[in-house]
Amino acid sequence: MRPARALIDLSALRHNYRLALELSSAKALAVIKADAYGHGAVRCAEALEGDAQGFAVAAIEEALELRAAGVTKPILLLEGIFEPSELALVDAHDLWIVVHSAWQVDAIERANLRQPVTVWLKVDSGMHRVGFHPYEYAAIWRRLQATGKVRDIVFMTHFSRADEPDCPRTAEQLATFEAAREGLSGETSLCNSPALLAWPQVRSDWVRPGIMLYGASPFEMPQEQVSRLVPVMTLESKVIAVRELPPNEPVGYGARFVCERPTRVGVVAMGYADGYPRHAPTGTPVCIDGRPGRIIGRVSMDMLTVDLTDHPHAGLGSTVEFWGRNVLASDIAMTAGTIPYQIFCNVRRVQREYRDGL
Template identity: 45%
Template sequence: MTRSTTATTSIAALAHNLAVARTAAPGSRTWAVVKAEAYGHGLGAAMTGFAAADGLALLEFDGAARLREAGWRRPILMIEGAFEEDDVALAARLRLALVVHCEEQVGWLQAHRGEPVAAVLKVDTGLNRLGVPRERAGAIHSRLSAMPGVESVALMSHFATADVAGGAARAIADFDAATARLPGERSLANSAAVLTVPQAHRDWVRPGIILYGATPFADRSAASFGLRPAMSLTGRLIAVRDLAPGDSVGYGSSFTAPSRMRIGIVDCGYADGYPRVAPTGTPVAVAGVRTGTVGRVSMDMLAVDIDAIPSARLGSPVELWGAQVSVDEVAASAGTIGYELLCAIAPRVRRVVREDFIGPPA
C-alpha cells in the first residue's frame, strides 16, 4: 500500500471562486492567472474550472502550448513576455499576447516578421520589478503601434500594496497620468484590487490567489469573501504513541510533553511540501477534529496532538489544510503566505481532481 498523502483539487471550487471574482468586477473581462501550474493545482484542472474566464494568464510557454493542445481557444496572456527573441515567433504561432516590459522585448517585436502579435505594454508604477518607466510609456507605445509585427497594444501595471487600504491609489494615479492620451485596453487589478479597489477595474482584471480559495490579505480571510478552498492536503495517522511527562518528540527534542498525552504520527513532511518551519501548535484536523502539531516537522512525517481525540487511531484521516483548516492559517503559523504552500506540493504527493467541493461552506 502506498503513502496516503494526497493533494486534491476541486473543480467546483475553482469555478465558484472565478464567479466571485467576476461578480466583484462585473464591468471587466477576466484573465484567470494560472502561472506556476495554476498555483500548484494543475493546468488541466484550472482550464476546466476556469472555463468561464475570458482568458488565461501565465508566464510559462510550455504551459501555454499545453493549454492550446488541450483545446483552450480564448486569449492567453504571457505575463512576463518573451524571454528570448524566438519566443515572439512561438507567441505568433500559438496566438499568445505578450507583455512588453523592457527595451529588449521591444526590439524583438521590431524584428518580428511573422503573424502579428498582440502586445501589452507594462508600465512600472512603483513595484520596481518589471515595467517600462512611466515617462517612457508614450514613446514606447507609439513605437509598438507602428510595428508591422504588432497587432494591438494594450496597457497594464501591477500593484505593490493593493492589499493595504489605500495602497493602490498612488499607483493608479501614476498609471492614469502616464497613459492618459494612449489608446488601448487597460488591466490593473490583481486579486486584492479585484475584491476591494473598484477604481482599478478597467477593461480586464487579473485575479490570481483568490481563484484558488486563499486570501491576498493579512487581516481578512478567504471565507469572508465567500471563497472556497480549491485544494486540500491530506494524509493519515501511521502510528499512535503514548507519552509520559517529560518525553520529547522529534528531532531536536523541541517539544516536551508536560503530562501524559497521546500523539499521532502523520505521513506528511517537508519533502511533501509541508513547511518545515511550522511550529508546535500549527493547526491540523484529525478525524474531523481540529488540533495542532507537536515538535519539529521531519522530511516524511510530522506529529500531532490527539490527546483530546479519543477516536483517533492508526489510519485516521488527517487534513493538513483544506476545508477545516485553511491554507492561510497554516501559512500564518509558519510565517509565510498561502501562495507559497500551494505552489510547493512535491511531485511524490498523489494528485486527485474532484468535480465537487472540498468540505461544506465555511
C-alpha cells in the same frame, strides 16, 4: 500508496472565478502560472475553459503545455518573451505577450510574423520590478503601433501593496498609471486578487485573479469579500503510527516538543518534502477526523506528529486535514511565517485527486 493527497475541487475553482467577474464587471484572465499555484494547470484550465475569457502564465513553456492539452482560449505570457526566437512560438500558437523592456520591442520590430500579436504594455507605476518608465510609455506605445505587427495593446501595471487596504501606495500607482497613458486609447488591466477584493474604486477592462481563484486570502487581516471564497485544495493524509508517551518525553528532531502529560502521539505521512511548511510550530492547527487538533514537534521530511490525547476515537488510519475547508491555508501560512502563495506552490509528491464538488 502513501496516503498523502491533495483533493482539488474544480467547482470551487469556477465559483471563485465567477466571483472575480462579479466583483470586477470586467473580463478576467485566470492566472494559472506555476502549475496553477500547485493545483495543476491543465486540469484547472480545462475546468475553467467554459467560463474563462483567457489565462495567464509566467512563461512560454507553461503556455505550450496548455496548448498541447487542447486549451484554445487566449493565453498571456506575464513575463513576456525571454529571447527573440520565442516570437516564432508566440506566432505559431497565437499567444499574447507582456512587453516590459525595450529589447522586446526591438524583437517585435525585427520579427517575421504571420499575424499581428496582442501586446500587454506594462508601465512601472511604482513596483520597480519590470515595466517602462512612465515618461517613455507613450513613445513605446507609438513605436509598437508603427510596427504594423501589433493587433491590440492593453495598458497594464501591477500593484505592489494592494494587500494593504489602508496603504496609499495603490492610489499613488493608479495616478501614475493614468498619467502615463493619458491621451492613448486602448483597454486597461490593473487588478490583481487583492485589488479586486479590497479596492472597488480601482477598475479596469481586464482583471487578473490569481490567489483568489484557489480560495485563499491575500491579506493578513480579515476582509469582507474573502469570506465568499471557497478553498479549492484540501491537503490531507493519515495517521500511520501511534505512540503512548509519559510526561517529560521528547518528540521528534531537536526535542522541540516535550510531553507535559501522558500523551498519545499520532505520526502522519506528511512532511516538508510534500510541501508542508517545515517551520510550522507546535500548536499549528490541523483537523483530525473532522475535529480541531494540533501539530506537536518539528516537521520532518516525510512525517510529522499530531496530538491525539484529546481525540480518544482517533488512531491508526485517522484522516488529518492540513488545510482546506476546515483549516484555512492562509492561517497555516501565517502561523508558519509565510504566505498561502508559497505553501500552494510548494505542494509536491502528493497525489492529486480532482473532483467536481467535495
